[in-house]
Amino acid sequence: MARAVLFDLDDTLYNTTLQVRQARENAVKAMLAAGLDATEDEAFDALVKVVAEKGSNYTRHYDDMLKFLGVEPNSKLIAAGVVAYHEAKRAYLVPYPDTVATLLALRDRKYRIGVVTDGLPVKQWEKMIRLGLSDFFHTVIITDDTLEPKPSSQPFVKAAESLGLNPGDCVFVGDRLDKDIRGANKAGMESVLLVRGRHSSKKPSSEEDEPAWIVTRLADLLDILK
């Protein structure tokens, strides 16, 4: 019988895919309104291309985007994009409708709950604070320089250890087969795939990515765990 329920953060506790798309669209619209000479599609594609090339934590996306569009460097246009991006990012940084209720119900049933996530530790904590979730968890493991990222079993095992439990006592819930399910399976946890968000259409390519359960809402966990 499970004693802990651990969660991935992005696209599991909130809709990261929607947030990022809305933020980028808002940035592009603001840049066009501020005078960027391009179509909305051209500008959006340029931004997506720069993020794909330079990674999401690069700090000069908009400079490179203008360069890619053949537009002279322009601080006003860049600032318009930055402000609009952050406004939308902030507005969409809210938990899924069933996240808080599900976490509270799990705590009421005496489960230990936690998060295992990749990403920059301060950024991931910023998200949890803005989501209103930073005080909910008995453990939070963020893979950093000292810990291999998912799908390594390392962060999963560390999460169980930090709760004084064996991985076999833990259920892990995430949206990505190649990161969450594979890693949790390797660690010996019971894996639950949340089919929601960007990676929802993928199918397991091998047995190691096979989830023990599939749910479409976090609230379904409460039935599985009965």
Place this chain on the structure above:
Amino acid sequence: MARAVLFDLDDTLYNTTLQVRQARENAVKAMLAAGLDATEDEAFDALVKVVAEKGSNYTRHYDDMLKFLGVEPNSKLIAAGVVAYHEAKRAYLVPYPDTVATLLALRDRKYRIGVVTDGLPVKQWEKMIRLGLSDFFHTVIITDDTLEPKPSSQPFVKAAESLGLNPGDCVFVGDRLDKDIRGANKAGMESVLLVRGRHSSKKPSSEEDEPAWIVTRLADLLDILK
């Protein structure tokens, strides 16, 4: 007779001093609430000291602050500070009560209006956008790699040129004797000292820092220019 009125940005069009102080206090309070083991004064002094040492555009103030306080690196504490800082910074990023009305009145009277400011161009534009002022000005000069900062006369002269005017046709309004008044005087503009905010208690130390006018509210400009 003046044909243009140019403004400094920080502490002239909005209360930067108050904004920064509130943001730092909010950051410290949030870090204490998140478990930082220090008194509010110790934590505030540590933050101020780090900012003084590393400059305001350094990106790891809170890491250094914890180090200074002898506290282990802690992403949750740092994130608490970052989020609280930005929340307050955003809340206090509003024009002085008379800024918008004064700018509109100057435009109604057919003055050209503009901004001459030091700082990172994208950051300064972000402020103008969030202040709701980004479309008000006929010229915005931000000193960057290609332009000497105040009190050089260079950015002042460039602002006049960009409006097709001589510096003698321009009035310049700012809060700092050693930057705004000295630079405007050197460029041959009529200088107006706004006595408000952080640098308000200083007295001119030499003739080159002597303002032509002193005002305590932006709205007073409308009388001076009559």
